[in-house]
Amino acid sequence: MSIDGLHEYVTQWHDAWSILGAVATTVAVIIALWSITHERQARRAAEMRAQVAERQREVQRVADETRRIGEDSRNRWHRRRDQGLRVIGWIEWQPDPTSFVSAGGALQERRFGRVVNLSDAPVYDMSFQVVNAERDQTLTLAERTVLVAGEELSVALPQTHQDPGERMTAFVLFRDLQGARWRRLENGELAELDHSGQPIHDPVPV
Known part of the structure; x- marks a missing residue:
């Protein structure tokens, strides 16, 4: 190459x-x-x-x-x-001891409102009220700053609300130990209320 x-x-x-x-x-x-x-x-x-x-x-x-x-x-x-659920108020008919004399020795029945705190703690600002459905009226029967545990009240309704033909139902308003406001109806329904008095949750039926 x-x-x-x-x-x-x-x-x-x-x-x-x-x-x-x-x-x-x-x-x-x-x-x-x-x-x-x-x-x-x-x-x-x-x-x-x-x-x-x-x-x-x-x-x-x-x-x-x-x-x-x-x-x-x-x-x-x-x-x-x-x-x-352990606080309840209701209306019942029971003999009225004060009617013994006026009825000539015979006891007459009268409407009484009863409220009892069966819980083991007091409730506060208790207001026991009755609704007269016929008159669309609400009557306050009793108010207590404190209703202690086990306490029971019995209050006679006024004579103007003793007509057996008028339907009457009771409810209780109160505060618990935590300050929550409750309404307990005579039929057992329980509702927690806000500051305006309206239910916060759906009422608890009993």
Whole structure:
């Protein structure tokens, strides 16, 4: 092979190696860029998964706390309700000892309102009231700042409300130890009241 031929041969191989080197470099750059991009995407995906997991934990924590608060509130309400269910007022006919003389020695029956606190704690600001359905009137029979545990009251209705033909029902308003306001109807229905006297929850039928 002549010198010129050898030179051409070497030149061709040199160019080929240069091309191969450039291709290899390009491939290496592409792989490096892909690796960097993939690593960033993987890191971003991991961060997003971590954020989602943290949000889910926070949502679960809030849900658990809300449920706990709700359960505590219900438990407190049930404890208060249990006391309210032991306070009741009603109307009944019973012999009136004061009528013995006026009736010529025979006892007459008269309407009495009765209220009793059967709970083991006092109730406060008790107001015992009677509704005359025929007249659409409400009459306050008794009021007590404190009605102690086990205390019972019996109050005769006024003579103007002794007509057997008039329908009468009773209810009791009172506050419990926590200051909650309650209304207990003669039929047993119990309702916790707000500051305006409206039921906070649906009344508890009994």
